[in-house]
Amino acid sequence: MATLAPPAADGLLEECIDELSELTARLERFPETTLAFALRAHLGGLLLVLLERQHCTREEARQFVAGLEAEVLAADR
Secondary structure, rough: OOOOOOOOOOOHHHHHHHHHHHHHOOOOOOOHHHHHHHHHHHHHHHHHHHHHOOOOOHHHHHHHHHHHHHHHHOOOO
């Protein structure tokens, strides 16, 4: 499976998002910038694992990050 595509709609994504939301709620004591940089480090690590395990290509990882950037900047308007 060499593609970085959204997971199938089987509820797993929603379950993961819910658990991540609960986790980040417990981290509210940290300043937003600290949390953002910590999450950046974790996301970088996750993308590296995907690359190493050949779950995606370098280009797919770049496209994923570019999509994230586009979403954030569009939401900021």
